Amino acid sequence: MANVLEKTAYRFDTQRLRAGYEPKEHNYAVSPPIYQTTAYDFRDVEHAKALFGIREAGNLYTRIGNPTVSVLEQRVAALDGASGAIALASGMAAISYTLLNIAEGGGRILTSPYLYGGSADSFKKIYPKFGITIDYAKNIENPEKLSDEITPDTKAIYVESISNPSAVLLDIDAIARVAHEHGIPLIVDNTIATPYLYNPIAHGADIVIYSATKGLAGHGNVIAGLILESGKFNWQTDKFPQFSEKYYTLRDINDNNRSFLEVFPEAPFTSRVRFNYLNYFGAALSPFDAYLVLLGLETLSERIAKQVQNAKALAEYLNTHESVEWVRYPGLKGSPYYDLAERDFPRGVGGVLAFGFKGTTAQRETFLNSVKLFHYHVNIGDVRSLIVNSPQTTHGELESYEKKIADIPENLIRISAGLEDVSDLIADLEQAFKKART
Structure with a gap:
């Protein structure tokens, strides 16, 4: 008690x-x-x-x-x-x-x-x-x-x-x-x-x-x-x-x-x-x-350290991709929060990142339906890598004006990096992007 x-x-x-x-x-x-x-x-x-x-x-x-x-x-x-x-x-x-x-x-x-x-x-x-x-x-x-x-x-x-x-x-x-x-x-x-x-x-x-x-x-x-x-x-x-x-x-x-x-x-x-x-x-x-x-x-440090490593690699990959409009991850140079990240987060800024899908709604949904290694659901912080269209799911309760205040555009896709080999994760995203463009 x-x-x-x-x-x-x-x-x-x-x-x-x-x-x-x-x-x-x-x-x-x-x-x-x-x-x-x-x-x-x-x-x-x-x-x-x-x-x-x-x-x-x-x-x-x-x-x-x-x-x-x-x-x-x-x-x-x-x-x-x-x-x-x-x-x-x-x-x-x-x-x-x-x-x-x-x-x-x-x-x-x-x-x-x-x-x-x-x-x-x-x-x-x-x-x-x-x-x-x-x-x-x-x-x-x-x-x-x-x-x-x-x-x-x-x-x-x-x-x-x-x-x-x-x-x-x-x-x-x-x-x-x-x-x-x-x-x-x-x-x-x-x-x-x-x-x-x-x-x-x-x-x-x-x-x-x-x-x-x-x-x-x-x-x-x-x-x-x-x-x-x-x-x-x-x-x-x-x-x-x-x-x-x-x-x-x-x-x-x-x-x-x-x-x-x-x-x-x-x-x-x-x-x-x-x-x-x-x-x-x-x-x-x-x-x-x-x-x-x-x-x-008992495995907190090892898990989070690997998730940070994977998240940063995924952010860097997405940051130069032709099908991506923008990337939000404070560990990226150029992020408006990069200086705060350097000051307050010496071990990294977590395994969650977001990016803007460049394309139509139908293409975005094809992309999400095409991932094989990422799990498509609403949790974060899992040992497995997760992906979700937050504006339509985790933040689907918000009205349009509320999403605008929160700066959550409709094309936002959230990733929670897991512990898989990051090369496999990148390959999975790449094949899904290709299917969305065809």
């Missing part, structure tokens, strides 16, 4: 294998066991009182905490340098619980126009019905002007570190400074980058979100999400009264009601998500799915 994180000096590649897990505490099992149980016996009545009173760390019920899930939470928190983490049943659950937790009771979220289609559509359809207004920033790429778009009711700024599908990069450091000047947190969806390529907390982010379905797990076999917090943001302000609200369920041994800030001073945000939103909305990650994400993390 409690999320007590390791604080060691181990480096990234050691943490992805070892953080949050001590074999001697689990019958010396080398791999974290799958604790496939609904609930946990109490030693005695006093033990039950201590657990329910949050005076002792332990497990009560798998909906709010499970040993396998806890290892995942602690491991990703260690990789990101976070003070707290919570794993959930999907990336969308991570987004929704984050925004509801921050803007509870109403408020505004200032966001980037460069977002995953599901995020953008939910911002339009769902949150306004809960009193939360989403404002799309006109100056997200000009942080010096961003202050003009923050209102007294703005509760947070929300961005993606590498956007889906166009791989837009933002100056996260500058945006964080603006957010903090106004006493609001910066939320960063770091799904494409993963902590291997980018650490949002080190650049000023207060909350980090992952769809662990993608690069973190990396094998296209699990749906999962994570929320992490930096432990640095001051939630004890009039703008966020919910964190100072005292609850009977958090009472001390003398029956004094307490707040999340009092009980969980290092991780009030994720703890509040756990005991309020996860507890009662119930998007719990199963132990088996947590185990699958843990397996994926």
Whole structure:
């Protein structure tokens, strides 16, 4: 139940294998066991009182905490340098619980126009019905002007570190400074980058979100999400009264009601998500799915490094192709985001790129129908290479004017580079281009 994180000096590649897990505490099992149980016996009545009173760390019920899930939470928190983490049943659950937790009771979220289609559509359809207004920033790429778009009711700024599908990069450091000047947190969806390529907390982010379905797990076999917090943001302000609200369920041994800030001073945000939103909305990650994400993390560095290598080679190939109108990949010289990529992404800018197909709609569809090695579907971050026409699929929820704001033209095709030999991937694209032209 409690999320007590390791604080060691181990480096990234050691943490992805070892953080949050001590074999001697689990019958010396080398791999974290799958604790496939609904609930946990109490030693005695006093033990039950201590657990329910949050005076002792332990497990009560798998909906709010499970040993396998806890290892995942602690491991990703260690990789990101976070003070707290919570794993959930999907990336969308991570987004929704984050925004509801921050803007509870109403408020505004200032966001980037460069977002995953599901995020953008939910911002339009769902949150306004809960009193939360989403404002799309006109100056997200000009942080010096961003202050003009923050209102007294703005509760947070929300961005993606590498956007889906166009791989837009933002100056996260500058945006964080603006957010903090106004006493609001910066939320960063770091799904494409993963902590291997980018650490949002080190650049000023207060909350980090992952769809662990993608690069973190990396094998296209699990749906999962994570929320992490930096432990640095001051939630004890009039703008966020919910964190100072005292609850009977958090009472001390003398029956004094307490707040999340009092009980969980290092991780009030994720703890509040756990005991309020996860507890009662119930998007719990199963132990088996947590185990699958843990397996994926064990090869995170090698997978992402190879995907970056393949993505860059594919971008360079496409950049000079006669059937390609443009290529969007920050690792290409000439990209408007190349300088940011060089400054903030020393290990590369991920495995996702986009290009504009030069030709008719019919030719574009023939091209997509002709690929043999690429998988045509909507996931990203898989070990297999994937391809999709985002404007008609992942961003098909967006109306024409919304696609224009997000700079998603109808001829955009997104690639998520996998681990195959890049020569085979290029050959597959080439034969598909030829069929589209004939």
